[in-house]
Amino acid sequence: MNRKMKEALREAFEASAPAHRQDFFENIPQERVSLISFMLSQAGYIRKRVLVISLFPVLLSLAGACVLDFDMLWAISAFMPFLALSAVTENFRSAAYGMEELEMSARFSLKSVVLARMGILGALHLVLLCLLMPLACVHSIFTVTQTGVYLMISYLLADVTGLWILRNLRGKEGLYACMGAAVCISSLYSLLRVRLIRLLYRSGFAWAVVLLVILLILCVSETKKMVRQTEELRWSLS
Amino acid sequence: MELSIDRVSKQYRNKIAVDRVSLRLQKGVYGLLGANGAGKTTLMRMICGILKPTGGTIAFNHMDVSTEEYRAVLGYLPQDFGYYPEFKGEDFLFYMAALKGLTKQQARQKVPELLKLVSLEDNGKRKIKTYSGGMKQRLGIAQALLNDPKLLVLDEPTAGLDPKERVRFRNLIGELGKSRIVLLSTHIVSDIEHIADTVLMMKDGQMIWQGKWEDGAEDLEDFYLRQFEEKGRGII
Amino acid sequence: MKNLKTLYQFEMKKIFGRKIVWITVVIMLLLTASTVCSQLLGTYYIDEKKIDSNYAIFQRSRTYEKTLSGRPIDQRLLEETWDAYGKIPDTSGHYAGTKEYWTYAFPYSAIFVFVTNTCDMDAAETLNWKPDETELYAGRQDMLENLWNSAYLTEGEKEYWRQQEMSMETPFMYAYKEGWWMLLDGLYTIGIMTLLTIAICLSSVFPVERARKTDQLIFCSRYGKRTLYLAKILAGISFAAGTALLYTAAAMVLALAVYGCDGFGAAFQLIYPDYSGSISVGQAVLISYGLLLAAAVLAGAFVMVLSEILRNAVGTLAVISGVIILSMFVDIPYHFRVLAQIWDYLPSMFLSLWNIFDCRLVPFAGTYLTNTQFVPVLYLGMAGVLLAGGSKLYQRHQAEIR
Numbered sequence A: 001m002n003r004k005m006k007e008a009l010r011e012a013f014e015a016s017a018p019a020h021r022q023d024f025f026e027n028i029p030q031e032r033v034s035l036i037s038f039m040l041s042q043a044g045y046i047r048k049r050v051l052v053i054s055l056f057p058v059l060l061s062l063a064g065a066c067v068l069d070f071d072m073l074w075a076i077s078a079f080m081p082f083l084a085l086s087a088v089t090e091n092f093r094s095a096a097y098g099m100e101e102l103e104m105s106a107r108f109s110l111k112s113v114v115l116a117r118m119g120i121l122g123a124l125h126l127v128l129l130c131l132l133m134p135l136a137c138v139h140s141i142f143t144v145t146q147t148g149v150y151l152m153i154s155y156l157l158a159d160v161t162g163l164w165i166l167r168n169l170r171g172k173e174g175l176y177a178c179m180g181a182a183v184c185i186s187s188l189y190s191l192l193r194v195r196l197i198r199l200l201y202r203s204g205f206a207w208a209v210v211l212l213v214i215l216l217i218l219c220v221s222e223t224k225k226m227v228r229q230t231e232e233l234r235w236s237l238s
Numbered sequence B: 001m002e003l004s005i006d007r008v009s010k011q012y013r014n015k016i017a018v019d020r021v022s023l024r025l026q027k028g029v030y031g032l033l034g035a036n037g038a039g040k041t042t043l044m045r046m047i048c049g050i051l052k053p054t055g056g057t058i059a060f061n062h063m064d065v066s067t068e069e070y071r072a073v074l075g076y077l078p079q080d081f082g083y084y085p086e087f088k089g090e091d092f093l094f095y096m097a098a099l100k101g102l103t104k105q106q107a108r109q110k111v112p113e114l115l116k117l118v119s120l121e122d123n124g125k126r127k128i129k130t131y132s133g134g135m136k137q138r139l140g141i142a143q144a145l146l147n148d149p150k151l152l153v154l155d156e157p158t159a160g161l162d163p164k165e166r167v168r169f170r171n172l173i174g175e176l177g178k179s180r181i182v183l184l185s186t187h188i189v190s191d192i193e194h195i196a197d198t199v200l201m202m203k204d205g206q207m208i209w210q211g212k213w214e215d216g217a218e219d220l221e222d223f224y225l226r227q228f229e230e231k232g233r234g235i236i
Numbered sequence C: 001m002k003n004l005k006t007l008y009q010f011e012m013k014k015i016f017g018r019k020i021v022w023i024t025v026v027i028m029l030l031l032t033a034s035t036v037c038s039q040l041l042g043t044y045y046i047d048e049k050k051i052d053s054n055y056a057i058f059q060r061s062r063t064y065e066k067t068l069s070g071r072p073i074d075q076r077l078l079e080e081t082w083d084a085y086g087k088i089p090d091t092s093g094h095y096a097g098t099k100e101y102w103t104y105a106f107p108y109s110a111i112f113v114f115v116t117n118t119c120d121m122d123a124a125e126t127l128n129w130k131p132d133e134t135e136l137y138a139g140r141q142d143m144l145e146n147l148w149n150s151a152y153l154t155e156g157e158k159e160y161w162r163q164q165e166m167s168m169e170t171p172f173m174y175a176y177k178e179g180w181w182m183l184l185d186g187l188y189t190i191g192i193m194t195l196l197t198i199a200i201c202l203s204s205v206f207p208v209e210r211a212r213k214t215d216q217l218i219f220c221s222r223y224g225k226r227t228l229y230l231a232k233i234l235a236g237i238s239f240a241a242g243t244a245l246l247y248t249a250a251a252m253v254l255a256l257a258v259y260g261c262d263g264f265g266a267a268f269q270l271i272y273p274d275y276s277g278s279i280s281v282g283q284a285v286l287i288s289y290g291l292l293l294a295a296a297v298l299a300g301a302f303v304m305v306l307s308e309i310l311r312n313a314v315g316t317l318a319v320i321s322g323v324i325i326l327s328m329f330v331d332i333p334y335h336f337r338v339l340a341q342i343w344d345y346l347p348s349m350f351l352s353l354w355n356i357f358d359c360r361l362v363p364f365a366g367t368y369l370t371n372t373q374f375v376p377v378l379y380l381g382m383a384g385v386l387l388a389g390g391s392k393l394y395q396r397h398q399a400e401i402r
Helices: A005-011 A019-027 A035-043 A049-067 A073-089 A102-104 A110-136 A144-168 A171-191 A193-229 B042-046 B070-074 B089-099 B105-119 B133-144 B164-176 B191-195 B218-231 C004-016 C019-039 C054-068 C075-086 C097-120 C123-127 C133-150 C155-166 C177-184 C185-204 C207-211 C217-218 C226-259 C283-310 C313-329 C337-344 C371-395
Strands: B003-012 B015-025 B028-034 B055-060 B074-077 B151-155 B181-185 B198-203 B206-212 C043-046 C049-053 C362-364 C367-368
Touching: A005 B191, A035 A110, A035 B198, A049 A073, A049 A110, A049 B028, A049 C371, A073 A110, A073 A144, A073 A171, A102 B151, A102 C362, A110 A144, A110 A193, A110 C177, A144 A171, A144 A193, A171 C019, A171 C185, A171 C313, A193 B151, B003 B042, B003 B089, B028 B164, B028 B191, B042 B151, B042 B181, B042 C185, B070 B074, B074 B133, B089 B105, B089 B133, B089 C004, B105 C133, B133 B151, B133 B164, B164 B181, B164 B191, B164 C043, B181 B191, B191 B218, C004 C019, C019 C177, C019 C185, C019 C226, C043 C054, C049 C054, C054 C177, C075 C133, C097 C123, C097 C133, C133 C155, C155 C367, C177 C185, C177 C283, C185 C226, C185 C313, C207 C283, C207 C313, C226 C283, C226 C371, C283 C313, C283 C371, C313 C367, C362 C371, C367 C371
Parallel strands: B028 B181, B028 B198, B074 B151, B151 B181
Antiparallel strands: B003 B015, B003 B055, B198 B206, C043 C049, C362 C367
8 A cells, every 4th residue: 555545544544542542551461570680670770879889990090000109009009998989888778868768669679670680780890809809919929829819808898897887776877887897898908008018928827718708608697788778667666 | 027028039050049139027926838949947047147148138137148147136946957866965955055146054054944845855965866767856846946046947846746736836935926926937837827827828929818817717728729729819 | 054054964975885996996996906015026036047936036125225224325325336246247237136236235235226216327327437436426416417308497497406405414324214114105196096986986076966866956946046055065175085085094004014114215316316305204104195195185176066067977077087098098298398387287297207397497486396296285275266257157046857
């Protein structure tokens, strides 16, 4: 049928009003949103500044390795707590801004939202770590493995502390306390780097590995407790 | 006793929140009605000195709104206010009493009195973070009355109160209005019907109606809706 | 100012009512303890060989240094020292691992280190040096002249320090002063911890009113502006000063209890030969920790005013911690004389032995002021200016539309 005919028919006939429109819409099978597409949709809601903060240590280590000829391991270790902070606080955005109640009652509840954000940011930071390890040890006396362990200790220390704080302090006070903790850990690394280098270089790597394992266990434990907390409101007061 | 509001305006970049409002308020209860975004809260905040008008003046008995003497006679209950979670109810009142210029002795006398008035005498030693929404609202009413204000400004004072408390509050406001200026804004029209001597209506930043409202006259809600169907016009 | 005391008490209650304040203070106190005492932990190694525990080495060292206390560092003591070191077999500089070192030379190692630092030599050069009292003190002069040149001092400044040198008595009397040395050595770390505590605990003094939505109630109250501002800054400054005093007290009690109070009157040059003034080790400690107090007051004022400008506690904390961490990694070369000197006046840079007792001076009314004279006035003056400016800002503050 040619276009002119179609247009002529359209003008000649008035379409009848739809009947049982509402029933039809109610009976259409709803397309199930898959977990992957939900996770990808959550990626769009992660604040851009978290991604910018994540890029900073990579740029720092590139500068140190290629341009400055400077041992960047401790500078990057001092920055890792802020990286952890950006991830932890992003997971707790809902609680900080009072969105918990709304999200808990939605189909993809707060638990799914938080798990999605954690998964995305966790994967991103793991990739970052793999990039950082070879770069940060370029002018360092430590091996790639040792560098990776020391960077992870710094990251996990801030991560565990942040998770504990946010589970126990409500609202924006918790975010503020996390920032304080990240600042303290970062400053400790900066202040104690000479003593740390001496300690770790001698015989401290074994202890560093033990500390890493402890922090990993604590991190998993805190994460589980946090996820459980997203299942219901802790307080029923406004 | 007179609150004089003379051609007061508040303008933001491309929005006029309050547009040349002029009022003279004497003793009594004034009910301020208006739709959301009409400018009621902005006007109240300017009367309380926490927002600076872009034009016009506000004075109470010739004391300008920016002076300490003006704030000494003012009591204000905001629509949405906060608290310090680690403070107990009575700590909060003692703190506000100090800010309002009461001595420790005066505060020690006033605080228990007001806690009893708002039915919080058994909860004064509990931390505010354990209070329900209604209890916090009552605490807010108590702090507004600490300094026996001659000018009492209440923004949505009965929000969160149960019906019994609302009736008690209405009676309290009625009593207070006999000897001071009370300006209260609310969406609950029945509150205004029962307590307000004068009704003020705002629309789009302008005062569109002001007048006495007798109990038993036509239904205020119908009258209010009718005013808002007509084109808004500034009336004094 | 009526009700100022009551409002001050409530502001202190607001500061101390936050868990993070207590957690921070406790952690920093523990870190202060570890800063002072950590030298005693662990094992002492030389060339990958374990010698003994640090505590055992310290005990031995203390015994020997106390034996030397009260003796002038003169020709006789120098000859004794070099006789002892002469017994070490030639190991091309790696003498510290030898049995002879620990048996004969170690008791005189404090004198050996003093000579090394005073004449700006390395260990190998010092080993080959012939003990000569005149040469030692002349070598010190040469070292100082080189230092002044490398610091780009003017002729006037050099002349000032030469006058100071002439007023000093030589030979120096050796004294055991480990407790006071620990306090000076730990000053930088304790200073940073003080500044961090102040940043974490005070950056919400003003923004908390906006965050808690109490600003409307406060601004419409009679004393909600001027009086409350004064109460807040008094509370903040008291907290900052109290923090500095608390950490100072903790460090002093620990250091002097563990290492001893000996050596208060010892010449400061025994620890820091680069300085040309007649002050004792104990006086240097008191001056340094007094400057910590001044820095704490400035930091408290700066944090509070910055928080009032930004109206955001997290933003304030981010800015302050960024400055502190940046200052740990960035250094401005000395040939940018004025810029380097100004950068070194930042509290996070200044609270260190080498900056407090720096040779660079500040010209004033035809004379020169040392850092110990100029910086307290600078810090307290700046604190006053900041707080006055902050007051103007606070008066103009309006409650935000929510």
